Amino acid sequence: MATPASPAFNTETLRRGIEADTASTLLSLYADDAEIRIVDRNTQPSHPKILQGRNEIRSLLDDVYSRDMRHKLETCVVQGDHAAYVESCEYPDGVRVLAESMISLRNGKITDQILIQAWDE
Template identity: 70%
Template sequence: MGTATGSSFDTETLRRGIEGTTGNTLLSLYADDAEIRIIDRNSQPSHPKVLHGRIQIAEMLDDIYRRDMTHKLEQCVVQGDHAAFTESCMYGDGTRVLAESMVTLRDGKIAEQIMIQAWDE
């Protein structure tokens, strides 16, 4: 995947997408061939969960946004063809989740993402 950025990354769309009630806006920020690597207690660094393409990413987002939970973009930093952001989430029962992501951008879209997440147990 290339790293050249032809247009800027829209952080306001990222905020609306994360804090929205469906994954549609967030999905619009991903390139068609995007890849997400997810690392958490179930998917260790040596065997991360890997999603390839917008179809698999859409399935994950649909699952997440069907849950009884809220999402908030805490921070976002964009520098050149990279961005990093922190997302906090809370389930209806009070369980909290924190996710940190580093992304590589191509033409203003997310081409690659590494997400590390942790949640209350």
């Protein structure tokens, strides 16, 4: 019996991954050697937080999806092997987070991501 292939990147799979209750669908969109650079108040452009490989990405996503918050894909634009999207999040107390990502794709998987995020304080 064949093992089902992991989902390839498209807007609906990204939406399901972001808006899900767990990180598994979203994690399946990353290549094994993917890299994420995160820029925010704590990790500024000259010293971004860099996650390399699915294990480091899994740790981040497991932490994010363990929190009590809602995630929503606001918009996504795909052009060839690149995509950009906006994600909004909200905690039960009303604190909001907004993240914008630019990604590169290889064979339907995310290989590079630059994520810029801001949140209410």
